[in-house]
Amino acid sequence: MEPGHGHLHTDRTGPVRSVAISxxxxxxxxxxxxxxxxxxxxxGQRTLALARAEAGLLSCAWGASDELAVGGKRGLYFFTLLT
Structure with missing residues (x-):
């Protein structure tokens, strides 16, 4: 492992490209x-939502009102978590 690079253990089948905190x-x-x-x-104990896109995802960022923007190989996606 290179200095400054860690591993995030998840239940994923591919590498995590981006993490964002609301x-x-x-x-x-x-x-x-x-x-x-x-x-x-x-x-980290409970999954609140899961969405699948048609290609790999590269980045994610939360907005001020807890909306989520996700960028991927096929476009930009916007999510609002309804609670």
Missing amino acids: ASGTRIASASHDMTVRIRDAT
């Missing part, structure tokens, strides 16, 4: 090369 600090989103975006509670 402005409220209660949710963590991860975008993966396995074409999925997962939203978990901040403790």
